[in-house]
Amino acid sequence: MILDAAVPVSEDRAISLGALTARIAGRLATPELRDVWTVAEASDMRTSGGHCYLELIEKNEATGAVTARIRAIIWASQFNGLQMKFAAVTGQRMSTGMKLLVRGTVNFHSAYGMSLVITDVDPSFTVGDVERRRREILQRLTREGIAEMNKRLPWPVPALRIAVISAPGAAGYGDFMHQLYANPQRLRFRVRLFEAVMQGEHTTASVINALERIASDDDEWDCVVIIRGGGATSDLISFDSYELASNVAQFPLPVIVGIGHERDVTVLDYVAAMRVKTPTAAAEWLVGQAQTLLDGLRRTAADILQTVTDRIGGCRTQLAYIEGQLPHAPKAAIERANAMIGARAMQLSGAATARTAPERARLTAKGENIATAACAAMERSRQRLDSTGALLDALSPMATLRRGYSITRIDGHAVKSVGQMPDGTVIETIVADGRVVSTVGADNNHNQ
Amino acid sequence: MENQPKPVKELTYNQAIGELDSILRTMQSDSCDIDKLTAYTRRATELLRECRSRLTATDEELRSILEGLENN
Numbered sequence: 001m002i003l004d005a006a007v008p009v010s011e012d013r014a015i016s017l018g019a020l021t022a023r024i025a026g027r028l029a030t031p032e033l034r035d036v037w038t039v040a041e042a043s044d045m046r047t048s049g050g051h052c053y054l055e056l057i058e059k060n061e062a063t064g065a066v067t068a069r070i071r072a073i074i075w076a077s078q079f080n081g082l083q084m085k086f087a088a089v090t091g092q093r094m095s096t097g098m099k100l101l102v103r104g105t106v107n108f109h110s111a112y113g114m115s116l117v118i119t120d121v122d123p124s125f126t127v128g129d130v131e132r133r134r135r136e137i138l139q140r141l142t143r144e145g146i147a148e149m150n151k152r153l154p155w156p157v158p159a160l161r162i163a164v165i166s167a168p169g170a171a172g173y174g175d176f177m178h179q180l181y182a183n184p185q186r187l188r189f190r191v192r193l194f195e196a197v198m199q200g201e202h203t204t205a206s207v208i209n210a211l212e213r214i215a216s217d218d219d220e221w222d223c224v225v226i227i228r229g230g231g232a233t234s235d236l237i238s239f240d241s242y243e244l245a246s247n248v249a250q251f252p253l254p255v256i257v258g259i260g261h262e263r264d265v266t267v268l269d270y271v272a273a274m275r276v277k278t279p280t281a282a283a284e285w286l287v288g289q290a291q292t293l294l295d296g297l298r299r300t301a302a303d304i305l306q307t308v309t310d311r312i313g314g315c316r317t318q319l320a321y322i323e324g325q326l327p328h329a330p331k332a333a334i335e336r337a338n339a340m341i342g343a344r345a346m347q348l349s350g351a352a353t354a355r356t357a358p359e360r361a362r363l364t365a366k367g368e369n370i371a372t373a374a375c376a377a378m379e380r381s382r383q384r385l386d387s388t389g390a391l392l393d394a395l396s397p398m399a400t401l402r403r404g405y406s407i408t409r410i411d412g413h414a415v416k417s418v419g420q421m422p423d424g425t426v427i428e429t430i431v432a433d434g435r436v437v438s439t440v441g442a443d444n445n446h447n448q
Numbered sequence: 449m450e451n452q453p454k455p456v457k458e459l460t461y462n463q464a465i466g467e468l469d470s471i472l473r474t475m476q477s478d479s480c481d482i483d484k485l486t487a488y489t490r491r492a493t494e495l496l497r498e499c500r501s502r503l504t505a506t507d508e509e510l511r512s513i514l515e516g517l518e519n520n
Binding site: 157158160181185186187188189190290293294296297300301303304307308311312315 | 460461462465468469471472475476480482485489492496499500502503504505506507509510513514
């Protein structure tokens with residue numbers, strides 16, 4: 001129909017807007033738009049006055065473009081009940097980003113337009129969906145060969161410098177710190193908080209950013225601890241992110257993850273080096289590690305002390321024994337030496353005797369010979385002496401005197417001539433048995 | 449034992465522990481004579497002290513660490 005601007009439309013042909021929207025409402029109030037189950041992704045979810053307002057969207061998987069969209073409402077009277085039902089099965093609350101199977105009725109409100117009023121949810125779909133997504137992410141990480149990387153990293157010894165990723169002021173962080181420094185051993189932990197948003201749609205990017213900040217100084221730290229906690233289960237869907245998991249898997253330091261509760265296991269839990277239930281548990285584990293090292297040191301010190309004590313004790317025992325023996329030792333040694341000398345001496349003398357006997361015999365014989373010879377010599381001498389004596393005797397003046405000769409002396413000198421005796425001379429006449437003194441007289445004949 | 453042992457501060461924790469184990473085993477063997485015992489004990493004490501100081505902090509140090517945290 002061609003619109004002719006020049007021809008005015010009379011007001012009585014028009015209906016009011018209210019009538020129009022009522023007409024729409026009427027049309028939409030059909031059975032096939034009531035209690036319809038549909039699958040969609042929750043988006044822009046927020047609560048106000050107890051009611052939950054959100055958008056349900058459908059995306060083209062390949063391009064990510066939104067191909068269908070409807071506003072949705074969960075009235076306060078339903079909302080809590082549905083959340084609890086949902087959490088009972090999935091362990092989480094419904095939140096933005098989740099794929100949900102919901103039952104709703106299309107409603108057209110005159111003022112607010114069209115919306116889907118959600119009256120029920122089937123959580124098992126979401127569980128299946130979440131798990132499926134997790135599986136897919138894990139498979140992809142495994143295919144890329146990085147799923148085990150963080151788990152295989154060797155733990156620094158000791159692990160005392162800890163980079164914590166958490167929301168500031170979060171109860172979880174407080175619990176962690178308290179547990180860490182409550183140890184009585186005064187373990188030397190050094191901790192720095194790298195702040196991040198731990199719930200809501202900015203979580204993934206925020207945590208990745210914190211990881212990057214830590215990585216730029218990675219030789220300052222021994223490990224990373226990602227924690228949140230305390231309070232109700234919030235959305236963990238942000239931690240089921242391929243990008244975040246990939247970051248953690250390839251992180252150069254071991255990562256401890258403590259973001260969920262008992263049942264929650266996100267992809268992050270699979271790729272982190274270690275998974276704990278609570279922030280306190282993370283601190284406990286770290287304290288335990290350091291404690292083990294300390295105990296090891298104590299044991300080694302005790303072993304060394306024991307070994308040294310044993311060795312020295314052994315030496316002391318040996319020394320004491322020697323000291324005990326020492327006073328007796330010289331005497332014993334001397335006795336031994338003496339005995340030995342005695343024996344030797346006996347041997348020697350025996351030997352000597354044996355050796356010298358023939359010599360002695362020879363000597364004795366020689367001695368006898370010498371004695372005999374000496375005697376003989378002496379005999380000869382005596383004989384010579386005797387004969388000489390006899391000769392001497394024969395030649396002595398006495399023998400001459402006895403033969404009748406006399407010696408005449410004047411003043412002691414022997415007279416040899418008559419001329420020495422003029423008359424009147426006193427002369428001495430010596431004969432064999434004496435002497436006579438006389439004077440030469442006148443009748444002396446001087447010739448004869 | 450090496451001829452020229454490295455200063456304990458330059459060793460990694462694991463290296464220090466390794467050296468301690470080796471000293472202990474040597475001491476326990478028959479071939480360790482009494483003179484070496486003193487030298488080994490001295491080195492072991494150094495190593496133990498260094499390891500312990502890396503693991504634990506004095507009350508002073510702990511206080512300043514905690515203060516730093518509060519200001520962080």
